[in-house]
Amino acid sequence: MTLTLRSIAKTFAGGTRALLPTDLQIEQGEIVSLLGPSGCGKTTLLRIIAGLETPDPGATVRFDGEDVTALPVEKRQVGMVFQSYALFPNMSVRKNIGYGLKMQNLPKAEIAARVEEVIALCRLEPYADRPVTALSGGQRQRVALARAVAPRPRLLLLDEPLSALDAALRGQLRDELALLLRSFGITAIFVTHDQDEAMAIADRVAVMSHGRVVQIGTPEALYRNPATAFVARFVGAAMPLGGRIEDDRLHLPGGALPLASATVGHQAFVRAEDVRLDPDGALAARVETVTFLGTHYRVALSGATEQPLFALHSGLSAPAPGDSVRLSIAPGAILTLPTEDRIA
Amino acid sequence: MLKSPAKLLQLLVTLLACAFLFVPTVQSVLAGVTANYFRGLSSGLTLKWIGEVWTLYSASIFLSIWIALACLVVTLIIGVPAAYALARNPGRLSRVLEEFISLPLAVPGLALALALLQLYGGYTEFRTSWAFILVGHVLYTLPFMLRAVLAVLAAIDLKTLEEGAASLGAGPARRFVDVVVPNALPGILAGALTVVTLSIGEFNLTWMLQTPFTKTLPVGLADSYASMRLEIASAYTLVFFVMIVPLLVAMQWATARAQRILQ
CATH class of the missing domain: 3.40.50.300 (P-loop containing nucleotide triphosphate hydrolases)
Incomplete structure (x- = not known):
C-alpha cells in the first residue's frame, strides 16, 4: 500500500x-x-x-x-x-x-x-x-x-x-x-x-x-x-571538531587539516572510525584512555580539538594513556554542515 | 513465644479483646437454641425457635435475597460502565463525579431515607413496593461497586489495551465486552460481593423506607427483638449469621484477589 x-x-x-x-x-x-x-x-x-x-x-x-x-x-x-x-x-x-x-x-x-x-x-x-x-x-x-x-x-x-x-x-x-x-x-x-x-x-x-x-x-x-x-x-554519532574554517583548511588547537570543500560559518564533524593514529598526521594529541573492545580499541584523545575526540584503532596493540600521538583525518571524512542554530 | 512478661501481657490483651467481641455473639447464638433462656442451658437445646423464625419471617428472608440480587443487577448495569467512563476520562470532572457518587456514604441513612420519602412519598404505588427499598439500597451500594471496578481499571493500561483491540477492528461496544469487562472481572467480583453483603445487612435506610409488607431481614430482626420472645430474636440472629458470614468471607477473598492485581 x-x-x-x-x-x-x-x-x-x-x-x-x-x-x-x-x-x-x-x-x-x-x-x-x-x-x-x-x-x-x-x-x-x-x-x-x-x-x-x-x-x-x-x-x-x-x-x-x-x-x-x-x-x-x-x-x-x-x-x-x-x-x-x-x-x-x-x-x-x-x-x-x-x-x-x-x-x-x-x-x-x-x-x-x-x-x-x-x-x-x-x-x-x-x-x-x-x-x-x-x-x-x-x-x-x-x-x-x-x-x-x-x-x-x-x-x-x-x-x-x-x-x-x-x-x-x-x-x-x-x-x-x-x-x-x-x-x-x-x-x-x-x-x-x-x-x-x-x-x-x-x-x-x-x-x-x-x-x-x-x-x-x-x-x-x-x-x-x-x-x-x-x-x-x-546517525553514526559524529563528533563536532570545533576550530575555524579558513582557506580550505580547518584550524584546530592540535594543527590544521585540509578540507575537501569549505563553507565559512559551517561546523566540522568527524566520526570516530575516520580518526586515524598516524605518525605522519597533521594533528598532535595526547592519549587519555584506551578501551579494548575486541575488534578494535576506542582511544580518547585530548589536545587535538577543543572537545574530547575519540578514535577507533584496529591493530594488535594500542598506545598507552599519556602517550603523545599524531592523528590524520582524510579530507573527505570531514563533514561540514550548517550549525544547529541555523536550522532551528 | 511466652518468654517475656511483655509478650504475655500482649497475648492477654488480645484474648480479652477477642472475648469482648465474641462472648455476646456466642451468648446470642446460644440463646437462639436454648429451650428457655431464663432457666439457662440446663433447660436443654432446641431447634424450635429457628422453626418459629422460619414461619414468621421467611418472607423477609426471601425479600432480602431478592432485593440484594436486584440491587446487584442495577449496580452492575450502572456501576461498571460508570467506572469505565471515569477510568477512560481521568480529570477534575471525573474526580468530582466520583466524590458525588460516594456522597451517600457520608450522609446518614436516615437523612437519605427522609429525602427519598419527601421526593417519592406521594407515589403510593412506588412507595409501597419493594422497588422503593431497592432505590435506597442502590444509592447506598453503588459507590462500593464503582470504586472496586475503578480501582482495577485504573491499575491496568486500559487505554493501550483498547487501542490494541481497536487497531484489530473492534468497535467501542466490542472492546467493552471483549477487553474491558474480562480484565475488570476481579474488581467486578469484589464489588458484587460487597454490594450483596451490604444490601442484605442494610438497616438504617431500610428501616425508614419499609412498610409492613416490605420488611427485609435486618428490619425483621429489629422487629423480632421488639415484639417476640428473646429466644426467637436470638434464633433470628443465628439465621442472619448463617446467611451473612459466608458472604463476608467470600467478600474478603474477592477483595484480596483484586488487591493482588493492583500490585
Whole structure:
C-alpha cells in the first residue's frame, strides 16, 4: 500500500506543537523508520497514521489514494505493535492472534487456519495455548507482531517494538524482526530512538527532531551525507571538531587539516572510525584512555580539538594513556554542515 | 513465644479483646437454641425457635435475597460502565463525579431515607413496593461497586489495551465486552460481593423506607427483638449469621484477589 501524508501537524491541548506540518510518501512494500530522540514527534506521527490521534485541521492521510483522515482506527485496517505490546491478558496466545480475524467475521475454520499459519511463521508453536501472561518479553513481542499481521492489514505500524526488551535480546530480535517484516512483504513504519535498529530494519529512515522530519533517505545516504549537524550526530554519532574554517583548511588547537570543500560559518564533524593514529598526521594529541573492545580499541584523545575526540584503532596493540600521538583525518571524512542554530 | 512478661501481657490483651467481641455473639447464638433462656442451658437445646423464625419471617428472608440480587443487577448495569467512563476520562470532572457518587456514604441513612420519602412519598404505588427499598439500597451500594471496578481499571493500561483491540477492528461496544469487562472481572467480583453483603445487612435506610409488607431481614430482626420472645430474636440472629458470614468471607477473598492485581 502507498501511504501519502500531506501537512500532518498536531497541536496538543495547552498549545504544545508536537508535530509541525509534515509531508511524507511511503511506497508499497517499503519499510520506513521514524528515528529521533524522545519528544521529537515520531510517536505522534505514527499514531496519526494509525488513526489513534486526530491531526490538526488541513491534514490528509491517504491509503492508496483513498482519504482515510476521518476514519477511526478500527476502520483503517492497520496492524499495530505497541511498545508495551498491549496483549489481552484475558486471552491465550492463539486467541490474541485470532482476535483481528474474529473481528472480520470470518468462518471459524478459516480463522483457525490463518492463525496456525501466522503462529508457524513467527515460530510460536510451543506457546500457542499458553496465557500471554506466562510468556517472556521476546515471546510477547512476537505474539504482538503475529497478532498485528494476522488480519493482513494494509499497513503495519510498530511503536518502539524492541525497547521493552533487554539489550542482548534486542540485538537478536532486531535481525529477526527485519527478516520477518521482509517475509510479510507488507508496507511498514516503525518508530525508534535507536539508530542501529533503524539502520538494521528500514529501507529508508526519516530522522525527526523537534516535531519535523529533518532528513529522509536510505541508511547509507543519511550516514554519508547528513543534511544537518543533528542528523550527523544522531546517525553514526559524529563528533563536532570545533576550530575555524579558513582557506580550505580547518584550524584546530592540535594543527590544521585540509578540507575537501569549505563553507565559512559551517561546523566540522568527524566520526570516530575516520580518526586515524598516524605518525605522519597533521594533528598532535595526547592519549587519555584506551578501551579494548575486541575488534578494535576506542582511544580518547585530548589536545587535538577543543572537545574530547575519540578514535577507533584496529591493530594488535594500542598506545598507552599519556602517550603523545599524531592523528590524520582524510579530507573527505570531514563533514561540514550548517550549525544547529541555523536550522532551528 | 511466652518468654517475656511483655509478650504475655500482649497475648492477654488480645484474648480479652477477642472475648469482648465474641462472648455476646456466642451468648446470642446460644440463646437462639436454648429451650428457655431464663432457666439457662440446663433447660436443654432446641431447634424450635429457628422453626418459629422460619414461619414468621421467611418472607423477609426471601425479600432480602431478592432485593440484594436486584440491587446487584442495577449496580452492575450502572456501576461498571460508570467506572469505565471515569477510568477512560481521568480529570477534575471525573474526580468530582466520583466524590458525588460516594456522597451517600457520608450522609446518614436516615437523612437519605427522609429525602427519598419527601421526593417519592406521594407515589403510593412506588412507595409501597419493594422497588422503593431497592432505590435506597442502590444509592447506598453503588459507590462500593464503582470504586472496586475503578480501582482495577485504573491499575491496568486500559487505554493501550483498547487501542490494541481497536487497531484489530473492534468497535467501542466490542472492546467493552471483549477487553474491558474480562480484565475488570476481579474488581467486578469484589464489588458484587460487597454490594450483596451490604444490601442484605442494610438497616438504617431500610428501616425508614419499609412498610409492613416490605420488611427485609435486618428490619425483621429489629422487629423480632421488639415484639417476640428473646429466644426467637436470638434464633433470628443465628439465621442472619448463617446467611451473612459466608458472604463476608467470600467478600474478603474477592477483595484480596483484586488487591493482588493492583500490585
